[in-house]
Amino acid sequence: MSSARVEALLAAMTLEEKVGQLGVFADMVRPFNPDVNPETNARNADQVLDEIRAGAVGSLFNGYGVEAGRRLQKVAVEESRLGIPVILAADVIHGMKTVFPIPLGEAASFEPDLAQHTARATAVEATASGVHWTYAPSVDIARDQRWGRGAESAGEDTFLSCAFAAARVRGFQGDDLRSPDALLATPKHFAAYGAVAAGMEYATVDISPQTLRDVHLPPFKAAIDAGALAIMSSFNDINGVPASANAWLLTDLLRGEWKFRGVVVSDYTSDMELIAHGYAEDERDATRRAILAGLDLSMQSGFFANHLPALVESGEVPIERVDEAVRRMLTLKETIGLLDDPYRSLDLAREADRSWLDAHDALAREAARRSIVLAKNDGDVLPLRSAGRRIALIGPFASDRDNIEGCWTLFGDKSRYVSWEDGFRAAMDDAALLDVVAGCAPEAPLDGGIEAAVEAAARADVVVLALGEPQNYSGEAQSRVQITIPPAQQALADAVAAVGKPVVVLLRNGRALALEGAVRDADAVLVTWFLGTQSGHAVADVVFGHYSPSARLPVSFPLASGQQPYFYNHTRTGRPETPEMSEFKARWREIPNEPLYPFGHGLTYSRFEYGDVELSTSELAWGDTLEVRATLTNTGTRAAEEVAQLYIHDRVASRVRPVRELRGFAKVRLEPGERTTVRFTLDLEALAFSGADGVRRAEPGTFDVWIAPNCKAGKPASFKLGPARG
Numbered sequence: 001m002s003s004a005r006v007e008a009l010l011a012a013m014t015l016e017e018k019v020g021q022l023g024v025f026a027d028m029v030r031p032f033n034p035d036v037n038p039e040t041n042a043r044n045a046d047q048v049l050d051e052i053r054a055g056a057v058g059s060l061f062n063g064y065g066v067e068a069g070r071r072l073q074k075v076a077v078e079e080s081r082l083g084i085p086v087i088l089a090a091d092v093i094h095g096m097k098t099v100f101p102i103p104l105g106e107a108a109s110f111e112p113d114l115a116q117h118t119a120r121a122t123a124v125e126a127t128a129s130g131v132h133w134t135y136a137p138s139v140d141i142a143r144d145q146r147w148g149r150g151a152e153s154a155g156e157d158t159f160l161s162c163a164f165a166a167a168r169v170r171g172f173q174g175d176d177l178r179s180p181d182a183l184l185a186t187p188k189h190f191a192a193y194g195a196v197a198a199g200m201e202y203a204t205v206d207i208s209p210q211t212l213r214d215v216h217l218p219p220f221k222a223a224i225d226a227g228a229l230a231i232m233s234s235f236n237d238i239n240g241v242p243a244s245a246n247a248w249l250l251t252d253l254l255r256g257e258w259k260f261r262g263v264v265v266s267d268y269t270s271d272m273e274l275i276a277h278g279y280a281e282d283e284r285d286a287t288r289r290a291i292l293a294g295l296d297l298s299m300q301s302g303f304f305a306n307h308l309p310a311l312v313e314s315g316e317v318p319i320e321r322v323d324e325a326v327r328r329m330l331t332l333k334e335t336i337g338l339l340d341d342p343y344r345s346l347d348l349a350r351e352a353d354r355s356w357l358d359a360h361d362a363l364a365r366e367a368a369r370r371s372i373v374l375a376k377n378d379g380d381v382l383p384l385r386s387a388g389r390r391i392a393l394i395g396p397f398a399s400d401r402d403n404i405e406g407c408w409t410l411f412g413d414k415s416r417y418v419s420w421e422d423g424f425r426a427a428m429d430d431a432a433l434l435d436v437v438a439g440c441a442p443e444a445p446l447d448g449g450i451e452a453a454v455e456a457a458a459r460a461d462v463v464v465l466a467l468g469e470p471q472n473y474s475g476e477a478q479s480r481v482q483i484t485i486p487p488a489q490q491a492l493a494d495a496v497a498a499v500g501k502p503v504v505v506l507l508r509n510g511r512a513l514a515l516e517g518a519v520r521d522a523d524a525v526l527v528t529w530f531l532g533t534q535s536g537h538a539v540a541d542v543v544f545g546h547y548s549p550s551a552r553l554p555v556s557f558p559l560a561s562g563q564q565p566y567f568y569n570h571t572r573t574g575r576p577e578t579p580e581m582s583e584f585k586a587r588w589r590e591i592p593n594e595p596l597y598p599f600g601h602g603l604t605y606s607r608f609e610y611g612d613v614e615l616s617t618s619e620l621a622w623g624d625t626l627e628v629r630a631t632l633t634n635t636g637t638r639a640a641e642e643v644a645q646l647y648i649h650d651r652v653a654s655r656v657r658p659v660r661e662l663r664g665f666a667k668v669r670l671e672p673g674e675r676t677t678v679r680f681t682l683d684l685e686a687l688a689f690s691g692a693d694g695v696r697r698a699e700p701g702t703f704d705v706w707i708a709p710n711c712k713a714g715k716p717a718s719f720k721l722g723p724a725r726g
Helices: 004-012 015-021 045-053 066-079 103-107 112-128 148-152 158-173 209-216 218-225 247-257 273-277 283-293 303-314 319-335 348-352 357-369 420-427 449-459 487-497 535-543
Strands: 023-026 059-061 087-090 230-232 263-265 373-377 391-394 434-437 462-468 503-508 524-527 595-597 608-610 626-634 640-650 661-670 675-682 701-708 717-721
Touching: 004 319, 015 023, 015 303, 015 319, 023 045, 045 066, 066 348, 103 112, 103 148, 103 158, 112 158, 112 357, 158 209, 158 218, 158 661, 209 218, 218 230, 247 283, 263 319, 273 283, 283 303, 283 319, 303 319, 357 535, 391 420, 391 449, 420 434, 420 535, 434 449, 449 487, 462 487, 487 503, 503 535, 524 535, 608 640, 626 640, 626 661, 626 701, 640 675, 661 675, 675 701
Parallel strands: 023 059, 059 087, 230 263, 391 434, 391 462, 462 503, 503 524
Antiparallel strands: 373 524, 608 626, 626 675, 640 661, 640 701, 701 717
């Protein structure tokens, strides 16, 4: 139910003013980055202010700054007829001035609480810069690593993604949405954007209703349950119907089943793209289809402004549908306190305050090092001793500061970025023992680069290769065919490895990669993602042993690019790849049906031993709960954190079930020789799935259950779920 104030405003509005509340346009009054989207429906600052004055703009996006923000809000409140304030939005994805690890990297921490803290810090900085609303978090499930926007996601697993989706919403929004530092969250992209065919950006999604419900929709529901009041429709179609005009998705499911009461905003011009899809005949038809399907706000296309009034006057769009959308937008503004305080989050003194700086730098360093995955450490080459050893730091990212942020970072304070070289020099007892050689550019050779790198490697006791993807290889419109490092870097790695010194690879990446040659065969591999502001210090903390790595892979690293889409929780096949099967089995000719590094994989600087899985009962009665436990022992020589992971498998069901499914995780810190019992609880919901009829339910039968360090490890126990009662 909306308030009396909202209803009074609605009753006083002309049709044009109502339509104005449904338009979201680029903020050309404040600093704006035009390179993040194609230019469409361009306006200058004076035009934007004139439209605000006329009540024709409800929201602006991707500008920042308090002084100009107060100027445009003053026009809205004091110079427009009804004085309705504008809500100011921005793509603040994984940091504002302080940049935190890309969401995929942060998901590797397996610590949703960490994501809540970094989202809260981001909200503090964004709102201090005059932003009310962020278009985040991205909660897409990324099962195909060719797709570039997996960098914005929490990876390939639904259970893990749900935990991070809810945590990020809570972090952005805080405890009180009317607080000056509350930042409205917008889970996106609704829905199944991560399932685009062949990992191709903006492509089609052809998907079963059961997979849609069990894999791709739950993180959105988790975000809504955590308090999200806005949601963004995706670019893709779902089974032939574009998401931005999909009535089943935006109305039947979202409003009907889920009872969502917030606003649905289009992605950038996604209503316009209904024409290119071939789903709408022209602009007018696209507008009609989008709003009738349940889209409330049109971003940047201008279609609603240009065509809704005539559509209402002709009777093709009922005024009640427009009122419904406007009511939701006004209620959103009221909920965050804008109708009471139009200058909320537009405080010059707060913008100038930098008292948060040290705390946010410390949090950025902690988040970064907790996101680093130790994928390989043969011979315990890591951690490195910084005393008395000459280290050759070789590669295009050794001193680089241009590829630290990762994708979708519009507002980062680049003056604070710490390179890997900076981090190493600060951590070493004698920085003169560090030789730094680029060897090649990120995508091309350098004259004499390999020769200089080989000479440095020959002088060194250990080689650290700073390799990976340039940051523009991941993110929107960055689909790849070969998910390998660029050839120039591969050639550098192969030449340096031939010198014969111990080799450590620091891998900078926005997706799982297919590692080859000397990179794959290095003595140690650290997956460092794009770690943000404190990248150099965080990597040095791990490399030199000041922090024992504790992160785990949220995506499977394949043996080859051609395995994509590869994900651990694939369903069983009638001809699995097992030793007793002949050649006629589920495999490729060249490689086994296995990853290089599986989902959940990650090492520490210690050793952990898992005891047998124990169950509170072997016969789970319908409606009861089951405790699953195992003893975890640190058998190594230093304190470290282990991520114990709970997996299940339903042996026989009415739909073929995944070989394993994550249903719990716990990060546990143990001293050398210390042991503890890790405990998880399973209930009917954890065992349920969507049946052929679309109804989610558990089915009686036998289940296997593991507590293990990754999705391929461990010895299972089993239990039986009894029949439904009554």
